[in-house]
Amino acid sequence: MMTYLPLIIAAIVSVVxxxxxxxxxxxxxxxxxxxxxxxxxxxTPRIGGIAxxxxxxxxxxxxxxxRYLVNDPVSPATFRSLCAIxxxxxxxxxxxxxxxxxxxxxxxxxxxxxxxxxxxxxxxVVLSGFVFGGQVMVDFHWAEWLVTVVWLIGVSVAIGFIDxxxxxxxxxxxxxxxxVSVVxxxxxxxxxxxxxxxxxxxLIGFLIYNWHPAKTFMGDCGSMTIGFLLASSIVLANAExxxxxxxxxxxxxxxxxxxxxxxxxxxxxxxxxxSMFAAERGHIHHRLLDRGFTHPQAVVTLMLVSALAVxxxxxxxxxxxxxxxxxxxxxxxxxxGTFQLAGSVRTDEMLHxxxxxRELDRTKTRYRSTFxxxxxxxxxxxxxSGWWDAVxxxxxxxxxxxxxxxxxxxxxxxxxxxxxxxxxxxxxxxxMHASIPVVVTLxxxxxxxxxxxxxxxxxxxxxxxxxxxxxxxxxxxxxAHQRQQERLARSRMASAGVxxxxxxxxxxxxxxxxxxxxxxRVALVHxxxxxxxGAERVVxxxxxxxxQCDLFALxxxxxxxxxxxLRDKPVTTSLIQRLxxxxxxxxxxxxxxPIAIEQLDVSRYDLVISSSYVAAxxxxxxxxxxxxxxxxxxxxxxxxxxxxYMQEAGLGFGPKGLLxxxxxxxxRNWDVRTSLGVDHFIxxxxxxxxxxxxxxxxxxDVIHPPVNTDKFEVNESPRDDFYLVNGRMVPYKRxxxxxxxxRQMPDxxxxxxxxxPGFEEVRQLAGxxxxxxxxxxxxxxxxxxxxxxxxxxxxxxxxxxxxxEALSCGTPVIAFGKGGATETVVDGESGVLFHEQTExxxxxxxxxxxTLSDAxxxxxxxxxxxxLEFSEERFTTEITSAVQQWVDEKWSGGGHAAAAKIAAPVxxxxxxxxxxxxxxxxxx
Numbered sequence: 068m069m070t071y072l073p074l075i076i077a078a079i080v081s082v083v084x085x086x087x088x089x090x091x092x093x094x095x096x097x098x099x100x101x102x103x104x105x106x107x108x109x110x111t112p113r114i115g116g117i118a119x120x121x122x123x124x125x126x127x128x129x130x131x132x133x134r135y136l137v138n139d140p141v142s143p144a145t146f147r148s149l150c151a152i153x154x155x156x157x158x159x160x161x162x163x164x165x166x167x168x169x170x171x172x173x174x175x176x177x178x179x180x181x182x183x184x185x186x187x188x189x190x191x192v193v194l195s196g197f198v199f200g201g202q203v204m205v206d207f208h209w210a211e212w213l214v215t216v217v218w219l220i221g222v223s224v225a226i227g228f229i230d231x232x233x234x235x236x237x238x239x240x241x242x243x244x245x246x247v248s249v250v251x252x253x254x255x256x257x258x259x260x261x262x263x264x265x266x267x268x269x270l271i272g273f274l275i276y277n278w279h280p281a282k283t284f285m286g287d288c289g290s291m292t293i294g295f296l297l298a299s300s301i302v303l304a305n306a307e308x309x310x311x312x313x314x315x316x317x318x319x320x321x322x323x324x325x326x327x328x329x330x331x332x333x334x335x336x337x338x339x340x341x342s343m344f345a346a347e348r349g350h351i352h353h354r355l356l357d358r359g360f361t362h363p364q365a366v367v368t369l370m371l372v373s374a375l376a377v378x379x380x381x382x383x384x385x386x387x388x389x390x391x392x393x394x395x396x397x398x399x400x401x402x403x404g405t406f407q408l409a410g411s412v413r414t415d416e417m418l419h420x421x422x423x424x425r426e427l428d429r430t431k432t433r434y435r436s437t438f439x440x441x442x443x444x445x446x447x448x449x450x451x452s453g454w455w456d457a458v459x460x461x462x463x464x465x466x467x468x469x470x471x472x473x474x475x476x477x478x479x480x481x482x483x484x485x486x487x488x489x490x491x492x493x494x495x496x497x498x499m500h501a502s503i504p505v506v507v508t509l510x511x512x513x514x515x516x517x518x519x520x521x522x523x524x525x526x527x528x529x530x531x532x533x534x535x536x537x538x539x540x541x542x543x544x545x546x547a548h549q550r551q552q553e554r555l556a557r558s559r560m561a562s563a564g565v566x567x568x569x570x571x572x573x574x575x576x577x578x579x580x581x582x583x584x585x586x587x588r589v590a591l592v593h594x595x596x597x598x599x600x601g602a603e604r605v606v607x608x609x610x611x612x613x614x615q616c617d618l619f620a621l622x623x624x625x626x627x628x629x630x631x632x633l634r635d636k637p638v639t640t641s642l643i644q645r646l647x648x649x650x651x652x653x654x655x656x657x658x659x660x661p662i663a664i665e666q667l668d669v670s671r672y673d674l675v676i677s678s679s680y681v682a683a684x685x686x687x688x689x690x691x692x693x694x695x696x697x698x699x700x701x702x703x704x705x706x707x708x709x710x711x712y713m714q715e716a717g718l719g720f721g722p723k724g725l726l727x728x729x730x731x732x733x734x735r736n737w738d739v740r741t742s743l744g745v746d747h748f749i750x751x752x753x754x755x756x757x758x759x760x761x762x763x764x765x766x767x768d769v770i771h772p773p774v775n776t777d778k779f780e781v782n783e784s785p786r787d788d789f790y791l792v793n794g795r796m797v798p799y800k801r802x803x804x805x806x807x808x809x810r811q812m813p814d815x816x817x818x819x820x821x822x823x824p825g826f827e828e829v830r831q832l833a834g835x836x837x838x839x840x841x842x843x844x845x846x847x848x849x850x851x852x853x854x855x856x857x858x859x860x861x862x863x864x865x866x867x868x869x870x871x872e873a874l875s876c877g878t879p880v881i882a883f884g885k886g887g888a889t890e891t892v893v894d895g896e897s898g899v900l901f902h903e904q905t906e907x908x909x910x911x912x913x914x915x916x917x918t919l920s921d922a923x924x925x926x927x928x929x930x931x932x933x934x935l936e937f938s939e940e941r942f943t944t945e946i947t948s949a950v951q952q953w954v955d956e957k958w959s960g961g962g963h964a965a966a967a968k969i970a971a972p973v974x975x976x977x978x979x980x981x982x983x984x985x986x987x988x989x990x991x
């Protein structure tokens with residue numbers, strides 16, 4: 068009685084639990100919904116595997132406990148094996164359950180099976196070898212783990228594949244588990260027999276509800292788990308009862324699922340050319356239904372075949388040695404006939420698929436070799452003529468029939484270049500037609516297109532693969548890429564002092580050059596992108612000047628709503644992008660910023676523009692590159708504002724303060740050293756230019772940052788009775804000072820627009836005459852600027868765009884008289900300056916402003932005209948002029964002089980078929 072205790076317990080638990088599981092599945096909508104691939108017609112609960120696993124697990128646990136209580140415990144080795152198998156099965160069960168509820172990729176399920184199988188092997192449950200009749204032995208030696216893992220996974224997958232009809236997977240697994248149980252009990256291995264007996268009981272209880280028409284399905288949590296448990300039981304039986312009885316007989320009971328799994332993978336891999344784990348409706352049970360079998364008839368048929376296979380195995384037991392294996396030869400006609408009956412085996416079709424796959428592999432290898440040869444050929448191309456020759460050679464070697472390259476021209480007429488094959492055989496066969504875009508210039512600009520006709524004499528699949536290879540060549544070696552190679556060659560020649568002839572480049576590239584710098588590969592490096600402020604407005608205008616540029620930054624967490632100025636350009640970021648909390652705590656990564664910016668690779672660019680106020684100028688450039696830095700400021704908190712920042716952060720000379728000072732010392736050293744890698748500095752104000760001279764010992768050109776003066780205009784309506792503050796609430800902006808000053812002027816109103824870390828502190832300081840609006844859209848900001856009596860600006864800013872925006876609205880400015888504001892606000896003409904960052908000084912400035920305002924000193928139209936001196940148009944003109952001069956100096960005698968010729972019109976006849984634009988590069 069004790070021998071069959073796990074079977075009885077498992078059956079009872081399973082019978083009781085299945086209705087509960089069905090109720091849960093219905094309540095939480097865990098249903099298998101019919102579709103074109105499935106054979107059931109109504110939504111059915113799909114997590115019945117829970118009852119199977121629970122029944123088996125409870126039965127094993129109670130049996131082990133009972134045997135322990137009656138002083139008949141299993142051996143330690145068996146207990147260890149059962150625990151390892153149970154743990155692995157539990158993991159497989161959980162993954163299957165997740166798949167039933169939310170769907171898990173086949174790849175992850177395979178990984179789960181590998182992990183579970185490895186756990187079993189680690190406990191010593193392995194297929195160490197096969198012994199037949201005591202005479203034939205196969206020892207797996209070092210491969211025993213590999214063989215075991217493959218076996219466990221193979222059976223689990225096979226049971227999953229066959230689980231397509233009501234009761235089919237459960238019945239076949241039950242048959243095999245019965246065989247394993249009988250074998251182990253007969254061999255006296257009662258401890259090992261607990262596992263298959265519990266599996267038998269759990270399946271018996273489940274099949275009561277799973278027989279057609281099924282009230283529930285076992286799902287992947289059931290099929291994967293019972294397959295894994297069955298395979299593990301067979302491994303145990305192989306060690307306890309020998310190979311023929313312990314391994315071969317149980318395997319014959321699942322010979323149909325095993326063979327079906329092999330044929331399914333072959334069919335999907337070679338006939339359907341799809342993933343071997345992609346679901347479809349071609350299994351043997353589907354074929355039987357298509358042949359007119361009912362559900363029960365199909366299941367009974369496959370059960371009878373499996374039982375006959377076990378019978379053949381029993382007959383083979385009467386033979387010894389090789390003869391026992393010879394008896395198994397009867398399985399071949401049995402299984403082959405069954406699959407032929409179902410239509411799952413089509414010998415001619417399978418052989419044809421193998422031959423086709425072999426031929427496709429050969430042609431794929433040949434064309435792949437051609438592709439790699441052409442990559443080398445394109446690398447050797449020196450001019451456009453050579454590029455077109457390489458394109459034509461690629462088409463010929465990839466068995467194309469015709470190419471038609473259309474290149475856009477400014478006159479509105481496309482320039483056509485045509486190639487056709489000389490092979491009459493290819494010209495007569497079927498063709499595939501496609502059009503491939505070819506990038507002509509980096510960034511925004513026209514694109515060419517190549518219309519191709521591909522010979523499809525072998526198969527459409529082969530033609531498609533050749534098209535993909537050719538498209539890769541056109542992507543990797545586009546016209547834009549060729550122009551880049553020409554520029555690099557000219558740069559090398561110019562730096563080497565080699566004199567050469569003037570050249571004439573192709574007109575399409577001239578027209579698509581994208582302005583005076585279209586002949587250069589440009590990298591734009593910004594510190595980081597997380598908000599949209601003054602520095603980002605500079606980036607926006609730099610993109611306008613260099614539309615072909617590629618963007619780089621330490622990190623990019625800019626919200627989608629603020630990314631418009633980037634023009635959908637991708638941003639290459641550093642390792643900081645992937646660090647935890649970088650989006651909210653990026654300041655904590657300041658010590659990493661120097662090394663992070665140095666890892667951004669800009670070596671393939673001619674011109675590097677850095678927009679820097681922290682680290683961007685530290686990007687590494689070479690002697691053949693031109694590095695221009697638009698410096699918003701040397702790192703403020705590392706230089707003249709260090710003590711102010713440390714005080715505001717509450718960092719004295721404790722451990723944190725000393726660490727911060729050491730980090731800033733390191734930043735200062737790095738900041739000075741990397742200034743040597745900049746060829747030319749542009750400062751955003753005279754104030755910053757003095758900083759650059761002081762810190763870096765470098766001179767700089769001053770180009771004030773751009774202000775969108777078009778967005779602001781003077782409103783002729785009378786001014787409202789309030790002062791305005793606009794900006795991020797960070798310590799150096801001194802919004803707190805302004806609010807405190809207005810607490811001393813309760814009869815004067817203040818409106819504060821902006822957000823930032825200091826918002827809550829400012830809110831607590833605000834009196835009843837102060838209104839905090841937080842962040843506002845541009846429309847609201849402009850409206851307040853137009854209506855305000857004056858803008859108040861208390862920061863020691865490097866430049867200060869907000870005061871210029873106020874002037875553009877005709878609004879005077881009350882500003883702290885230090886820093887960039889002194890270059891935009893003229894005391895007594897466009898506003899009032901106060902010279903101490905104190906509340907008293909600001910109050911005096913407001914009083915003086917009202918006196919001047921009442922006297923009519925501030926004319927709105929004159930203030931607006933003053934703001935136009937800082938417009939976007941002025942910025943782009945000055946930037947273009949400065950960089951143009953430095954480019955000419957860098958590549959005098961050929962570099963950019965040649966690039967300038969690209970943009971110049973060239974007289975010549977129109978390109979037609981077979982006429983190629985030349986570009987002489989080699990000296991003569």
